[in-house]
Amino acid sequence: MAALKGLITKGSLQKLVFSNVRKEFKTRIFARCSHFTYVPDTPKANHGETTRMNLFQSINSAMDNALEQDPTAVLFGEDVAFGGVFRCSIGLKDKYGKDRVFNTPLSEQGIVAFGIGLAVVGATAIAEIQFADYIFPAYDQIVNEAAKFRYRTGNLFDCGKLTIRAPCGAVGHGAMYHSQSVEAQFAHTAGLKVVIPRGPIQAKGLLLSCIWDENPCIFLEPKILYRSAIEEVPIHKYTIPLSQAEVILEGKDVTLVGYGTQVHVLREVANMAQERLNVSCEVIDLRTILPYDFETIANSVVKTGRLVISHEAPVTMGFATEIATAVQEECFLNLEAPIQRVCGYDIPFPHVFEPFCLPDKYRVFEAVKKVINF
Amino acid sequence: MNRLLSRKAFKAFFKLHEACCLTSTQYFLKPPRVLVNKAQYISEDRPEFPGSKSEFVHKLKFLWPEKMEGIPVYRVMNRKGEIVDPSEDPGLSKETVIKMYKDMTMLNTMDRILYESQRQGRISFYMTNFGEEGTHIGSAAALNPKDLIFGQYREAGVLMWRGFTLDQFMNQCYGSSEDLGKGRQMPVHYGSKDLHFVTISSPLATQMPQASGAAYGFKRAQNGLCVVCYFGEGAASEGDAHAALNFAATLECPVIFFCRNNGYAISTPTRDQYRGDGIASRGFGYGMVTARVDGNDIFAVYKVTKAAREICIQENRPVLIEAMTYRIGHHSTSDDSSAYRSVDEVSHWNKEDTPIARLRLYMINKGWWNDDAEKEWKRDSKKKVMEAFANAEGRKKPNPEMMFTDVYKEIPKHIQKQMDQMKQHVHAYKDHYPLDSYQKMG
Ligand SMILES: Cc1ncc(C[n+]2csc(CCOP(=O)(O)OP(=O)(O)O)c2C)c(N)n1
Ligand SMILES: [Mg+2]
Numbered sequence: 086m087a088a089l090k091g092l093i094t095k096g097s098l099q100k101l102v103f104s105n106v107r108k109e110f111k112t113r114i115f116a117r118c119s120h121f122t123y124v125p126d127t128p129k130a131n132h133g134e135t136t137r138m139n140l141f142q143s144i145n146s147a148m149d150n151a152l153e154q155d156p157t158a159v160l161f162g163e164d165v166a167f168g169g170v171f172r173c174s175i176g177l178k179d180k181y182g183k184d185r186v187f188n189t190p191l192s193e194q195g196i197v198a199f200g201i202g203l204a205v206v207g208a209t210a211i212a213e214i215q216f217a218d219y220i221f222p223a224y225d226q227i228v229n230e231a232a233k234f235r236y237r238t239g240n241l242f243d244c245g246k247l248t249i250r251a252p253c254g255a256v257g258h259g260a261m262y263h264s265q266s267v268e269a270q271f272a273h274t275a276g277l278k279v280v281i282p283r284g285p286i287q288a289k290g291l292l293l294s295c296i297w298d299e300n301p302c303i304f305l306e307p308k309i310l311y312r313s314a315i316e317e318v319p320i321h322k323y324t325i326p327l328s329q330a331e332v333i334l335e336g337k338d339v340t341l342v343g344y345g346t347q348v349h350v351l352r353e354v355a356n357m358a359q360e361r362l363n364v365s366c367e368v369i370d371l372r373t374i375l376p377y378d379f380e381t382i383a384n385s386v387v388k389t390g391r392l393v394i395s396h397e398a399p400v401t402m403g404f405a406t407e408i409a410t411a412v413q414e415e416c417f418l419n420l421e422a423p424i425q426r427v428c429g430y431d432i433p434f435p436h437v438f439e440p441f442c443l444p445d446k447y448r449v450f451e452a453v454k455k456v457i458n459f
Numbered sequence: 460m461n462r463l464l465s466r467k468a469f470k471a472f473f474k475l476h477e478a479c480c481l482t483s484t485q486y487f488l489k490p491p492r493v494l495v496n497k498a499q500y501i502s503e504d505r506p507e508f509p510g511s512k513s514e515f516v517h518k519l520k521f522l523w524p525e526k527m528e529g530i531p532v533y534r535v536m537n538r539k540g541e542i543v544d545p546s547e548d549p550g551l552s553k554e555t556v557i558k559m560y561k562d563m564t565m566l567n568t569m570d571r572i573l574y575e576s577q578r579q580g581r582i583s584f585y586m587t588n589f590g591e592e593g594t595h596i597g598s599a600a601a602l603n604p605k606d607l608i609f610g611q612y613r614e615a616g617v618l619m620w621r622g623f624t625l626d627q628f629m630n631q632c633y634g635s636s637e638d639l640g641k642g643r644q645m646p647v648h649y650g651s652k653d654l655h656f657v658t659i660s661s662p663l664a665t666q667m668p669q670a671s672g673a674a675y676g677f678k679r680a681q682n683g684l685c686v687v688c689y690f691g692e693g694a695a696s697e698g699d700a701h702a703a704l705n706f707a708a709t710l711e712c713p714v715i716f717f718c719r720n721n722g723y724a725i726s727t728p729t730r731d732q733y734r735g736d737g738i739a740s741r742g743f744g745y746g747m748v749t750a751r752v753d754g755n756d757i758f759a760v761y762k763v764t765k766a767a768r769e770i771c772i773q774e775n776r777p778v779l780i781e782a783m784t785y786r787i788g789h790h791s792t793s794d795d796s797s798a799y800r801s802v803d804e805v806s807h808w809n810k811e812d813t814p815i816a817r818l819r820l821y822m823i824n825k826g827w828w829n830d831d832a833e834k835e836w837k838r839d840s841k842k843k844v845m846e847a848f849a850n851a852e853g854r855k856k857p858n859p860e861m862m863f864t865d866v867y868k869e870i871p872k873h874i875q876k877q878m879d880q881m882k883q884h885v886h887a888y889k890d891h892y893p894l895d896s897y898q899k900m901g
Contacts, residue, residue, distance in 0.1 A: 451887075
C-alpha cells in the first residue's frame with residue numbers, strides 16, 4: 086500500500102495545496118449526511134443467536150447460509166470474487182471455492198442469462214448486478230426470458246431458482262447512474278417477484294425467501310443502508326414471507342406506505358406528525374413490490390381513511406400509482422381525502438440537486454398535513 | 460489432390476497466425492478482403508456458402524488459440540526513452556513533445572489534487588488516470604481536433620490535449636454553476652461541444668455502437684472526419700461492444716475503436732474477463748483492421764493512431780487499436796485496490812514503466828529538458844491546478860430549477876408543475892435546504 090499512498094497522497098503536496106484554499110475560502114465540505122434517521126429493528130426471539138451486522142453483512146450472512154445448505158448454489162457477478170464492490174460477498178469465495186463464488190466478464194445480459202441457464206438445470210443461482218442502474222442490458226433476459234420461462238414452456242421448464250440482487254436508491258452523491266430505483270420497471274412484468282428490504286434483519290430473511298422461492302426474484306438492496314443500518318441479526322437461517330407487508334407502526338389517522346429506505350423517512354414523519362399535529366400515523370413497509378400485499382394496505386386505509394404513498398422513484402407510473410388506483414377501486418367510500426403520492430420528480434436523478442429532489446420528510450409531512458386538512 | 464488441398468487449407472488456417480508475426484513496421488493486421496467474383500467459386504472443390512469463402516479440407520483440424528502466437532505489441536521507444544528503430548521515429552518537434560509532456564504531467568497533478576480533495580470530502584467522487592496518460596495524449600495528438608470523441612471516463616487527457624481548461628475540469632467535478640453539464644452528473648463526466656467530445660455516460664460500452672452510428676453519419680456527410688471511441692478491456696465484454704464492432708465493420712464506418720487495456724476492470728483481472736488474445740484478436744473476427752500498441756510509449760500510440768486515422772478516412776472502414784497499459788491508481792475513490800492486487804505489482808509499474816518517465820528520458824536525451832525545467836514546471840502546474848480548484852470550490856452550485864430543464868427540449872406541463880411545487884415547498888421550508896450553496900431560484 087505504501088507505494089500507492091506515496092503516489093497519491095504525497096504529504097507535502099497536500100499541505101501546500103490545502104492550506105491556501107482553507108485560508109481563502111469558506112469550505113463547502115461535501116456532506117454525506119443522510120436524509121433520514123435509521124431506527125433498528127429487533128430480532129425475533131425464536132430466531133436464536135444474533136450478532137451485530139450492517140446490511141451488507143446480513144446479506145453476506147444470508148448467502149453464506151444458502152451456499153452452506155445447498156451444494157448446487159452458486160454466486161456470481163462483476164467483482165464478486167474479491168467480495169463485491171459493496172462487500173456483500175466478502176469471504177465467500179474462500180469459504181466455498183472459486184467454482185461457486187466467482188467473477189463473470191463484464192456483461193449484465195450475460196450474468197442474468199447465465200443465471201437463467203443454471204436455474205433451468207436445477208442449480209440455485211444468485212446473480213449480482215453491480216448497480217440497479219446497470220440492470221438494463223439484462224432487461225430483455227429478465228423480462229422476456231426469466232419472467233416467462235415457466236409460462237411459455239407450459240411449466241416444462243422454469244428458472245425459479247434464480248435470484249438477481251442489485252443495489253438501488255439514493256446515496257447522497259450517486260447522480261443519475263448510481264441512484265435509480267428500478268422496481269416499477271420490473272413490477273410491470275408478470276412472472277417476477279420484486280423485493281426491497283428496509284434493514285439488515287429484514288434483508289436476510291427476505292433474501293433467503295427469494296433464494297428458496299420457486300420463481301425468479303429481483304432483490305433490490307438500498308445501498309445507502311449497506312453500512313449505515315446496523316442491527317442484531319440472527320446468525321442462523323430464517324425466512325420472512327414474501328408478498329406480506331408489515332405494519333411497523335400502528336396509528337389511526339393516516340396510513341403511510343413505503344419500502345426500503347423510504348420506510349425510515351416515513352417513520353420520522355410519523356413522529357413529526359404526532360409531535361407537531363397530534364396526528365397518529367400508521368406506517369406500512371410493503372417489503373414485496375410484486376406480487377404485493379394489498380390487504381394489509383386496504384385494512385389500514387379502512388381504519389384511517391387517509392393514505393400517503395412515498396417512494397424515491399419518479400412519480401409517473403411509479404408503484405404508488407398502482408397502489409393508489411387499487412385503493413380507490415376497493416376503498417373509495419372509506420377515503421376521507423384524496424390519496425397522496427410523494428415521490429421522485431419525473432426527471433433523471435441529478436447529482437448536486439439531490440437535496441431538492443428527494444421525497445424527504447418535509448415533503449411527506451406536507452402531504453400528511455394536506456390529507457388531514459382536506 | 461487431397462493432400463495438396465489440405466496442405467493449402469492448413470496454410471489458410473494459419474494465415475492469421477502468420478499475419479501476427481509481421482515486423483513492427485507493419486503494425487496493422489489487415490484481414491483479407493473477401494473475394495467478390497462469384498465465378499471463381501463455381502467449382503466442386505471450393506466452398507460456395509454465402510457466409511464464408513475459403514477452402515475445403517479433408518482432415519479435421521481444430522484451431523487451438525493457445526497454439527497461436529500472441530499479436531505483437533508495436534513499440535517505437537523503449538523504457539529508456541530510446542527510439543528502437545530510427546525509421547519509426549515520428550520526428551515530432553520539440554514544441555509538440557514538450558506540450559505532450561506538459562499535458563501528461565498536468566493531468567497527473569490534477570489527478571493528485573482532485574483525488575485528495577475527494578478524500579477530504581470536498582468533491583463526491585474521482586477517478587485518476589495514473590499510468591494511462593500516454594494513451595490519452597498520444598492518441599489525441601494524432602487526431603484532427605474536430606474528430607468526434609466518444610469516451611468511457613478515463614480519458615481526461617484527451618480533453619486536456621484539446622484545450623479543456625483546468626477551470627472546466629474543476630467546475631464539472633464540483634458541479635458548480637459553471638459546469639457545462641449543469642451539475643447533473645458525477646465528477647469526471649466531462650463533455651464539450653466546442654472540443655468535439657461527447658459527454659461521458661456511466662453505463663459501460665453504451666457509447667460504442669453510438670460511435671459507429673456517428674461515424675456512419677460522418678461518412679455520409681463526407682466531412683473528412685472520423686469518430687474515435689475509447690473503451691476499457693472490461694467494457695469490451697458488454698453486448699454493446701459486439702454490436703459496435705460488427706456494425707462498424709459491416710456498415711463500413713470511419714471509426715477508430717481505441718481500447719485501453721489496463722489489466723483490470725475494477726478488481727477483475729483480464730484472466731477473468733476474457734480468454735482470447737486480448738481485445739485485438741477480436742478485430743479479425745469482425746473483419747477489422749487491427750493493431751496492438753504499447754500504451755506507455757506515447758510515440759507508438761501517436762503513430763498507430765495517425766495511421767489508423769488515415770485508413771479510416773481513406774478506406775471508410777473501422778480500425779481497432781488495443782493499447783496495452785496498466786492502471787496504477789485505484790479504480791476510483793470508491794475502491795481500494797490493495798484488496799485484489801499486490802502493492803509490489805503496482806509499484807513495479809509505477810517505478811519501471813510509466814509513459815511520463817519514458818518521455819521525460821527521451822526529452823532529457825534530446826537535451827530538451829532538465830531537472831530545473833522539471834522543478835519549475837511542477838511548481839507552475841501545481842499552482843495553476845490549485846487556482847482552478849480554489850475558484851471552483853468558491854463557486855455556487857447551479858439554481859435548483861435547472862434539474863427540471865433539458866429532460867425534454869421543452870418543459871412539459873407536468874414537469875413545470877413539479878418545478879413549481881419544488882420551489883414553493885423549498886420556500887416554505889427554507890431552513891431545511893442548503894440554499895446558500897446554490898444560485899438563487901427565479
Ligand atoms: C453497464 C455497466 N455495468 C457496470 C458498471 C460498473 N463499472 C464501472 S467501471 C467498471 C469497470 C470497467 O473496466 P474497464 O472497462 O476495463 O475500464 P477501466 O476502469 O479499467 O478504465 C465497472 C464494472 C457500469 N458503469 N456500467
Ligand atoms: Mg480496464
